[in-house]
Amino acid sequence: MELATTLTSHTVQNAVREVGINPNHWYAVSWANQLKPGEIIPVVIWQQAIAVYRDIDGQLHALEDFCPHKGVALHKGKVHGCNLACAYHGWEFDNQGNCVKIPYLPEKQKLPRATVRSYPIQEKYNLIWIFPGEPSLATTCQLPHIPEFFESEWLVVPISAHFQAHFSICNENTMDVFHGFLHQGLQGWFDPVLLSLKETETSVCAKYNVSYKGQMAKFLGLSDRADTVTTLPITVEYRYPHYATSLQGVSSLYLMRLPIGPKESRSFALFFFKVRLPQWVIRPLKPLLVPLLQRFVLSKFLAQDIEMIESEQRNYLANPQRRYVEINPAIIAIQRLIIRQYEQFMQKSIQPSLKYQERETITNSTSTNGS
Numbered sequence: 001m002e003l004a005t006t007l008t009s010h011t012v013q014n015a016v017r018e019v020g021i022n023p024n025h026w027y028a029v030s031w032a033n034q035l036k037p038g039e040i041i042p043v044v045i046w047q048q049a050i051a052v053y054r055d056i057d058g059q060l061h062a063l064e065d066f067c068p069h070k071g072v073a074l075h076k077g078k079v080h081g082c083n084l085a086c087a088y089h090g091w092e093f094d095n096q097g098n099c100v101k102i103p104y105l106p107e108k109q110k111l112p113r114a115t116v117r118s119y120p121i122q123e124k125y126n127l128i129w130i131f132p133g134e135p136s137l138a139t140t141c142q143l144p145h146i147p148e149f150f151e152s153e154w155l156v157v158p159i160s161a162h163f164q165a166h167f168s169i170c171n172e173n174t175m176d177v178f179h180g181f182l183h184q185g186l187q188g189w190f191d192p193v194l195l196s197l198k199e200t201e202t203s204v205c206a207k208y209n210v211s212y213k214g215q216m217a218k219f220l221g222l223s224d225r226a227d228t229v230t231t232l233p234i235t236v237e238y239r240y241p242h243y244a245t246s247l248q249g250v251s252s253l254y255l256m257r258l259p260i261g262p263k264e265s266r267s268f269a270l271f272f273f274k275v276r277l278p279q280w281v282i283r284p285l286k287p288l289l290v291p292l293l294q295r296f297v298l299s300k301f302l303a304q305d306i307e308m309i310e311s312e313q314r315n316y317l318a319n320p321q322r323r324y325v326e327i328n329p330a331i332i333a334i335q336r337l338i339i340r341q342y343e344q345f346m347q348k349s350i351q352p353s354l355k356y357q358e359r360e361t362i363t364n365s366t367s368t369n370g371s
Contacts, residue, residue, distance in 0.1 A: 003197040003329055012324035016168045016335040017316055021046045021259050022345040024133035025241050026143050028256035028268045031158065032123045035060075040084065042075035044260045045132045050119060051075040052128060055082040061095040062119040062130050068099070069114060125149050126158065127256065127268060133345075144242050146254050146270065154252075154272040155282060157293045161267045161302050165313035167241075167259035168338050170267065172331050173309055174243050174255055175236055177208045182304050186297075187214035195233065199333045201340070205237040206330040222250055238334055240341050250274055263313060271298060 029043040029052065040053040042065055049065035051074040059082070065073050067086040076087040083092040083100060091114070092101040099114040120131040120138035125146050131138040148154045163170050173179065180189040189210040196207045211231045217223035223230040234247045243255040251273050258266040275282055275289070282289070316322075326332060 001199050003199055003333060005194045005197050005329065007194070007327045007329070010326045010329070010332045012326050012332075013335050013339065014316075014320060014324075016338055017166050017320070018262070019168070019339055019342040021167070021241065022133070022341040023048075024131075024137050024141065024345060026122075026129045026131050026138075026141060027241065027258055028127040029130050029258060030128045031160070031268070032060075032126045032128050035128065038079045040075045040077065040079060042073065043130070043258075045130060046259045047261050048132050049073070050130060050132075051077075051084065052121070052130070053079050053084050055079060055095075057082065059095075060121045060123055060128060062121040063093060063095075063097050064117040064119075066116055067091060068116060074116070125254075125270065144239065144244065144254055144256070148252050148272040149270065153274060153279065155275050155286065155289060155293075157271040157273065157290050157298060159269050159271065159294055159298050159302065161269075161306060163265045163267070163306055163309050163313075164263060165265055165309045166262055166316075167257055167265040168335065169309050169312050169316075170265045171238065171243075171257060171338065172334055173305055174245075175204070175206060175238060175330050175334050176328060177206075177210060177234065177236065178328060179305075179308070180210065182308060183301055186300055186304075187212075187217055188301065191231070194328070194330065197330055197333065199337070202337075203237060203239045204330060204333040204337055205235065207233060207235050210234050222247070236330075238337065240337055263317070 023046065027045050029045065030041060035041055035052065035054050037054050037056050037058050040051055043050050043052055050062050051065040052060065052062050054060055056079065063074055063084060065075050067074055067088065069086065069091050070088055072086055072088045074084055074086055077085045078087065080092055083094050085092045090103040091099055093116055094100045095118060097116040097118040099111050102111060105111070120135055122129050124143055129143060131141065149156065177192045180192060184190060189212055191211045193209040194206060195209055198205045209231055211229050212222040213229045214223065215226045218226045222232070232248045232250065234245065236245045237243065241257050243253070245253040251271065253269060253271050255267055255269040258268065260266060
């Protein structure tokens with residue numbers, strides 16, 4: 001559906017700061033190359049604590065971060081072959097969450113029926129992905145499509161961030177191209193114009209014109225000359241729960257959002273640039289260029305965003321009843337989508353419970369009449 005691009009006053013829906021996630025999507029939780037065989041890391045997806053480990057064969061597994069014996073966090077344990085052993089008593093769980101060994105029991109003694117939840121997990125784009133929702137839906141849910149990852153002409157720069165803020169505030173920041181004002185000291189973009197805005201059941205896509213100028217803009221291919229202004233169209237698409245941004249073949253951004261809790265979020269982003277240098281020059285320089293861009297460009301932009309996002313969260317918590325005014329219709333569309341996804345998930349979750357209650361009522365009624 002095509003939406004109006006006029007910048008007019010809208011009242012922000014404060015309810016968006018309280019909603020949870022739709023867990024029936026794949027969420028990126030860590031960089032894959034940072035987890036070696038035999039290692040375990042703790043992650044949280046919207047208040048679900050999960051222990052992620054790589055077994056001795058290099059395969060990834062994800063179990064609820066909870067030992068059913070004493071409740072100890074499993075990420076504190078050890079990897080034994082393909083299993084995860086609790087640090088406290090050594091109870092071992094296989095990749096399906098079944099207790100398969102208790103070291104102080106005789107081998108032939110029957111094990112207790114102790115299990116933990118396992119999660120669908122996969123590795124792609126140097127990211128570890130977990131599906132925290134209904135496991136049967138994992139095979140039909142697709143990961144974001146990132147073709148640039150496999151194309152050698154792009155320079156890819158990974159960067160992650162941690163925010164003390166609700167994921168809706170973080171998502172609005174990514175869609176809000178008008179906040180280039182914040183980054184003007186870093187030779188950021190300026191004079192944005194919202195050209196088009198489209199909304200579907202699962203996405204919001206906005207197209208802006210933005211202008212660039214300066215040495216850094218020229219190096220990254222965003223501007224033709226350092227002393228002149230170049231205006232380019234940028235597309236920002238929020239495909240719940242992640243982002244894909246494209247700047248006319250010059251650069252791309254794929255941002256994967258990880259909601260941790262009501263006041264905490266993370267992100268894992270892949271920036272792709274076409275640096276104006278020959279490939280034979282860029283190839284040996286990549287190990288140097290990537291950390292330089294991370295430290296001296298992207299991290300500086302990110303630090304400014306984090307400061308604003310966390311300030312917004314603190315002020316919201318101080319007075320949740322305060323009303324806010326927004327004039328960018330793309331932000332209002334983002335809020336609608338976040339609330340809609342959560343409500344749809346909750347409705348589907350409630351329906352099976354209601355059906356179960358109806359069956360119980362009918363059964364009890366039949367039993368009573370029969371007696």
